[in-house]
């Protein structure tokens with residue numbers, strides 16, 4: 001498949017599709033504006049910093065398998081450290097010209113790259129084809145579950161075509177032979193700090209806390225004034241048909257008073273859709289977004305449950321939905337114009353993808369409200385697993401899968 005001048009490896013169907021969907025959910029719930037134009041990213045350190053460290057867990061087994069695969073294929077058994085792990089998405093307009101991945105003085109420690117495609121060309125986005133400058137295979141059409149690995153030096157100069165529609169999502173890792181660039185030790189110390197005393201506030205510990213507002217503003221150079229562009233979290237909610245409403249109205253909203261409005265995203269919120277308000281309170285914008293993304297991820301199974309066609313139908317609570325008053329409608333409109341200054345830009349950035357059309361087709365609040373307890377179970381289980389893993393990670397100063405057997409629900 002590869003020659004010795006261009007060491008590279010292509011693995012088809014390396015990741016199961018349900019895992020790809022899970023990672024997509026994590027990214028769409030937690031990402032910030034990224035390191036390149038029109039790129040969004042979710043780093044492991046950001047997950048830790050925003051009280052979402054439990055989302056690291058689904059990534060750990062893949063990370064381990066990829067490191068083993070790289071060591072085996074490139075002939076460096078037990079020599080590699082993970083230098084960086086991140087979920088990365090490229091939205092409309094993103095591209096990268098010919099480059100090697102170690103092409104900056106501060107990137108010289110990078111020896112190998114692994115890119116896992118979490119969604120597919122054509123079905124989920126257009127453009128975004130990967131090209132190697134020399135050697136075979138030359139062109140890689142991203143397909144969910146496939147992985148490419150290559151040396152980070154100039155034996156594997158590559159480029160990615162511009163994304164013209166949709167959002168192209170990857171899990172990307174770089175490996176280094178240099179232990180001083182091992183990300184594990186840094187992650188373990190921030191994890192230890194973040195989870196200190198977690199036992200005392202167990203019930204709150206899996207609820208996300210937003211990072212600073214400018215991390216979520218697109219384009220990033222507008223984040224000093226917030227006069228144009230949009231908040232990516234509100235943008236994601238908007239393209240899925242949701243608006244936000246302030247839980248408790250404390251004073252008259254002014255769309256021009258941005259600092260007041262931005263604090264509002266860190267406080268309790270309600271979700272609205274068309275002419276209805278869902279009365280379940282969310283802790284902040286991250287919490288609301290996570291629920292919407294979870295609903296989106298689990299849509300089919302939630303729908304099946306609610307419709308009672310499973311052998312043991314789960315009883316679902318009646319959703320607390322009320323009609324929106326005209327005052328509330330005005331307030332919702334104010335929030336929308338404060339956080340989505342450029343509505344068209346937001347729609348173009350995230351829009352036109354298949355799952356959005358699927359959701360439009362079958363939305364109902366009953367199914368949505370069924371997502372709330374399911375989401376709680378899911379994050380609580382991850383949180384428990386994390387707390388069981390952490391002592392082992394601390395002892396070994398390494399992040400790895402600990403065979404813990406069945407973790408109680």
Ligand SMILES: O=C(O)CCC(=O)C(=O)O
Nearest residue numbers: 096101115130158160170
């Ligand atoms: O996402 C890809 O296919 C490759 C991205 C890339 O070349 C990079 O991030 O350096």
Ligand SMILES: [Fe+2]
Nearest residue numbers: 099100101158
């Ligand atoms: Fe690259």
